[in-house]
Amino acid sequence: MHQIKRRSFLAATGAVLISPRLTAQPAEASQPGSLGASVTIEREPLHALPRTQYGHFLEHLGRCIKGGVWAEGESEDMFLGGIRRELLAEMRAVKPALIRYPGGCFADGYHWRDGIGPRSQRPLRKNLAWSRLGQKLGPEEDNHFGTDEFLRLCEELGAEPQLTANVGSGTAAEAAAWVEYTNGPKDSKWGSERVKNGHPEPYQVKYWFIGNEILGWHELGWQKPVQYVETLKRYAQAMRRVDPGIKLLASGTFGPNPNHAEIHQTLLQGAGDHFDYLSVHLYATEWVAPRNLWRYQILNRQRRPSRGLYYEIMAALSVQQQYLEDCISDLRQFSPAGKPIKLSFDEWNLWYRGYSDLYQSNFNLRDGLWVASALNLHHRYAQELELANISQMVNCLGLIVSTNQGTFPTASALVFRIYTENVGDELLPSQVDGPALPHPTGLPVLDVSATRQGDTLALFLVNRHLDAEVSSRCTCQGLQVGTVAKRVELHHPDAFKYNTYADPRALRISERSETLKVESDGAASRFSVQLPAHSLTCLVLEAKNL
Known part of the structure; x- marks a missing residue:
């Protein structure tokens, strides 16, 4: 050998x-702001999630x-x-x-x-x-x-x-x-x-x-x-x-x-x-x-x-x-x-x-x-x-x-x-329309996975923008969603924050109940959610077939 x-x-x-590309000097920080994005979720599952x-x-x-x-x-x-x-x-x-x-x-x-x-x-x-x-x-x-x-x-x-x-x-x-x-x-x-x-x-x-x-x-x-x-x-x-x-x-x-x-x-x-x-x-x-x-x-x-x-x-x-x-x-x-x-x-x-x-x-x-x-x-x-x-x-x-x-x-x-x-245990089809990251790959700012188990819908929303929050308009085709969601979030003002021996809980998961303003027309349900910059948000809510 x-x-x-x-x-x-x-x-x-x-x-x-x-x-x-990797320059010796960090890129200039942009001003924080808010971006808009729309998410469309279909009712019929794509496949099982092992x-x-x-x-x-x-x-x-x-x-x-x-x-x-x-x-x-x-x-x-x-x-x-x-x-x-x-x-x-x-x-x-x-x-x-x-x-x-x-x-x-x-x-x-x-x-x-x-x-x-x-x-x-x-x-x-x-x-x-x-x-x-x-x-x-x-x-x-x-x-x-x-x-x-x-x-x-x-x-x-x-x-x-x-x-x-x-x-x-x-x-x-x-x-x-x-x-x-x-x-x-x-x-x-x-x-x-x-x-x-x-x-x-x-x-x-x-x-x-x-x-x-x-x-x-x-x-x-x-x-x-x-x-x-x-x-x-x-x-x-x-x-x-x-x-x-x-x-x-x-x-x-x-x-x-x-x-x-x-x-x-x-x-x-x-x-x-x-x-x-x-x-x-x-x-x-x-x-x-x-x-x-x-x-x-x-x-x-x-x-x-x-x-x-x-x-x-x-x-x-x-x-x-x-x-x-x-x-x-x-x-x-x-x-x-x-x-x-x-x-x-x-x-x-x-x-x-x-x-x-x-x-x-x-x-x-x-x-x-x-x-x-x-x-x-x-x-x-x-x-x-x-x-x-x-x-x-x-x-x-x-x-x-x-x-x-x-x-x-x-x-x-x-x-x-x-x-x-x-x-x-199932993945639902989802589509995101919104801005791209400031990078040649053109990856979208908002990354989404929509999963379902029975009458429970779990949305995993990753706002990948360093500075800007995202206002997301979600449309659930063929589903009637509940007005009260469990919101689970991982976020910190500092995107580069670590847990350490000295501060082992500097980063922690937050969980709370959130009331959604849901609009339904018999074919789809719609609601909006605000997503902080550089964050992961999971929304868990009831979703029944229309």
Whole structure:
């Protein structure tokens, strides 16, 4: 395996350049004002919205597990002997539908047997994937947080677990044995080991990744697509002999790739009968630091006060949109006849600073609003985009910050709370007419997702303008809406505000009842709502068919 240097590794992991424009001086601030926009919502649903779009990710990287999720010895009152109670509460608050583990790149150097049995007897191992970037990102692994700890955490949180089998340095037999450990009967070889370790009943792990980013030269044991096709078949056959009901995920591209169609065609036509989901990754960011350190330094200097950077971040969504459309097009074109393969977008997020963010990061209100727009985007592609995992859950690119100094949610975690608490199970068609952001992408200022469950309508409205509030006129075709709405909002006067150890609730969700002036003509209902600048507003109201 060739050595990978820090800069070249980060360049290979899917960070993408949104725009070539980045000036040394921040753009002049505009005067606050009010903008108008109209939203039209149709009654007949487009498609179902799977809860599995609200997934998360944990990896043995930086401070995600060691010192984050797992803080063994810090106090006596810890869940499973190593998880802070306050962290458990924050994880529960985002209502994770899925959690992926143990990686990520770490997975292709991880042998699951190291992480079972009495903790005192588990071996100390080198972090093969991340120690190449230094001990801070890849400290030695004591394996005290392993399979049973992870799966019991998922049980506690009500989350569906996803496990990534080791392709880079493992075998199909090792992966099949792991399936037997988690899903096998009590009297099977590895099922009996699970019983000894305190869990008599099978965990019934449904989702299994066959490697991670295995087509990339940065990955341990990386393979070319034609090689990986044979690996997929071998692993799938071995794992499904143990449990025919599992769902398997194949590793596709990880970021925009001019050869995406050729790569995905090779996988889908060569092994599509053997897997259920195509796994793809994208980290959207406005810079390419490994290639341009001068540009990176400019960005860091203006990161907080820059109005120009604010819109660059919002515009990053256009790259994610194009990437998802390309991947979905490949699925439609190359999936086996009679077996449509679904998309799993299981690593996505903003990624700013490269190395330091992999250890521990924080996300401000601007970043949270970008996440809200990303969730709205995922709703639109939900027919094919069935699984999605934001990367990651704790500390390392984490939605939640948790160390021995304290635990608090970032703005992105608060956004997830608003969506998972209120989202419906169907997406309704919606159209926005209004001004565009002051950016070449021309993205609309107002971003909307309309969801419904029974007689409850939930509207997610993201005002992406930095300075101006939006007066939105909403028309609900074929629906009679109620006059009293629950209004849930994430807003702060400072769009660049962070929660911190010193002020862990600087950003918080507000909720109140709002009376709407509803006009109805027998064919539609209409009302207006005011949306603060740089804010997320969720309106939940009764909606019955006319």
